[in-house]
Amino acid sequence: MRIVLPGAETRFIEAITHGGAFLSVGGPRPNTMTIGWGSIGDFWNRDVMTVAVRPSRFTHEILEREGEFTVSVPAADRPLSRELRFAGTVSGRDEDKFRGHGLTAAPAKSVGAPIVGECALHFECRVLCRTEMDHMDPGVLPRFYPDGDLHTLYLAEVVACYETK
Amino acid sequence: MRIVLPGAETRFIEAITHGGAFLSVGGPRPNTMTIGWGSIGDFWNRDVMTVAVRPSRFTHEILEREGEFTVSVPAADRPLSRELRFAGTVSGRDEDKFRGHGLTAAPAKSVGAPIVGECALHFECRVLCRTEMDHMDPGVLPRFYPDGDLHTLYLAEVVACYETK
Numbered sequence: 236m237r238i239v240l241p242g243a244e245t246r247f248i249e250a251i252t253h254g255g256a257f258l259s260v261g262g263p264r265p266n267t268m269t270i271g272w273g274s275i276g277d278f279w280n281r282d283v284m285t286v287a288v289r290p291s292r293f294t295h296e297i298l299e300r301e302g303e304f305t306v307s308v309p310a311a312d313r314p315l316s317r318e319l320r321f322a323g324t325v326s327g328r329d330e331d332k333f334r335g336h337g338l339t340a341a342p343a344k345s346v347g348a349p350i351v352g353e354c355a356l357h358f359e360c361r362v363l364c365r366t367e368m369d370h371m372d373p374g375v376l377p378r379f380y381p382d383g384d385l386h387t388l389y390l391a392e393v394v395a396c397y398e399t400k
Numbered sequence: 401m402r403i404v405l406p407g408a409e410t411r412f413i414e415a416i417t418h419g420g421a422f423l424s425v426g427g428p429r430p431n432t433m434t435i436g437w438g439s440i441g442d443f444w445n446r447d448v449m450t451v452a453v454r455p456s457r458f459t460h461e462i463l464e465r466e467g468e469f470t471v472s473v474p475a476a477d478r479p480l481s482r483e484l485r486f487a488g489t490v491s492g493r494d495e496d497k498f499r500g501h502g503l504t505a506a507p508a509k510s511v512g513a514p515i516v517g518e519c520a521l522h523f524e525c526r527v528l529c530r531t532e533m534d535h536m537d538p539g540v541l542p543r544f545y546p547d548g549d550l551h552t553l554y555l556a557e558v559v560a561c562y563e564t565k
Contacts, residue, residue, distance in 0.1 A: 237417070244413055252402070252442045274450055276439025277417045279540050285439055285450065363537040366553065372528040375444050388531065388553075 237282055239358075239396040244275045246356055247284070250308045255319040257307045257338070258286055260297040261348035265340050267332050268294045269323030270306070275393075282393040284360050287368075287386035293327040295387065302362045303346040304391065310355035310400070318353070345395045356398050360391035402447055404523075404561040409440045411521055412449070415473040420484040422472045422503070423451055425462040426513035430505050432497050433459045434488030435471070440558075447558040449525050452533075452551035458492040460552065467527045468511040469556065475520035475565070483518070510560045521563050525556035 250256045251273050259267040274285045284306065288295045298304055309315040318337050325332065333340040339352035343359050350357045368385045415421045416438050424432040439450045449471065453460045463469055474480040483502050490497065498505040504517035508524050515522045533550045 242410075245407075245410055248409055248441050271445075272441070272443045274439040274441025274443070274448060276413050276437070276450070278437045278439070278452060279544055280436075283439060285441070287443060363540050364533050365535045366531045366533055368529050368531055368555075370530045375528050379444055390533075 239282055239393060240356075240398065243356060243358075243396050246308055247273070247275055247306065247358065254309065254314055254316065255323065256309070257319070257322060257351045257354065258288070258294065259305045259307065259340070259348050259351060260294055260301055261303065261346070262297055262301050264297070264327070265333060265349050266294055266297060266327035267322050267338060267351060268292065268327070269319045273306070278390060279363065281363070283363070283390050284358055284393050285388055285390050287388055289384050289386050291384050298362070298389065301347060303348050304360050305343050305346065305348045305350045306358040306360065307351035307354035308356040309353070313353070313355070315353060343395070344397070350399075352399070355400060357396070358393050359395040361394055362389050362391045364390040404447055404558060405521075405563065408521060408523075408561050411473055412438070412440055412471065412523065419474065419479055419481065420488065421474070422484070422487060422516045422519065423453070423459065424470045424472065424505070424513050424516060425459055425466055426468065426511070427462055427466045429462070429492070430498060430514050431459055431462060431492035432487050432503060432516060433457065433492070434484045438471070443555060444528065446528070448528070448555050449523055449558050450553055450555050452553055454549050454551050456549050463527070463554065466512060468513050469525050470508050470511060470513045470515045471523040471525065472516035472519035473521040474518070478518070478520070480518060508560070509562070517564070520565060522561065523558050524560040526559055527554050527556045529555040
């Protein structure tokens, strides 16, 4: 990695594997959702984070339009478990998740999407490539996609990575 | 991550960003190539490594057929720079890279593809999903794909991860 903090990639992977992280999008009606999947590495000689969002999600239509998002990771001593459950079960179509649920949309540094102010580690990302998941293994397909709605993969450059507080 | 060694994901990302790693495939005519791109994380609640291989590569046709590969990372005190340059410039169509170039195809534990015996850290991977890169950012496209030949992305489960020596 080039621009990220030492250990940031490990903290991202640990977060999504064990508790979750917040993926936030901006525009006229900002939203955040919980992600438990993703990856981080290098493509096109840039730091790249890959996230997966189902087309049925409210976040999907915003991300398609805005092309930018942030990922915010809670601190170890403030895991935000209740907030992660909330953001992962309620749709932004039905409720403004940044109002009255302990999640603050704070300004990011380099992208229009907000960061989650209660978190400790933030990645600001610009989409470089989007792709559908084709040719899925039959061992994965029925369990995670019984009704279709296959995730869109977004490969996005990490344009900023920092801690707050 | 679930099965990988502590710090393995960081060592993978560092390797591809700074020196490169070997991606090896098996079958009747095993081959290895140098990769400088990739990512690691979690999808479908599994440890997943993503690699990118251009359709023009000899490795591509083997990977399409076999569906398995390994990634081998050199030790810090034995960076294998000459071997990485070699494996990244010569095609397996023209030469057997595992003969006479200081690279040994050693048996893997869980997949048919070999590992590179001279390396220190190994990931054994089974492809779960392959996809073409669509909707590429115009800032990326002309520089890396002036003649098309867009990479195929392989999202693969890490079924084993270990050190040798």
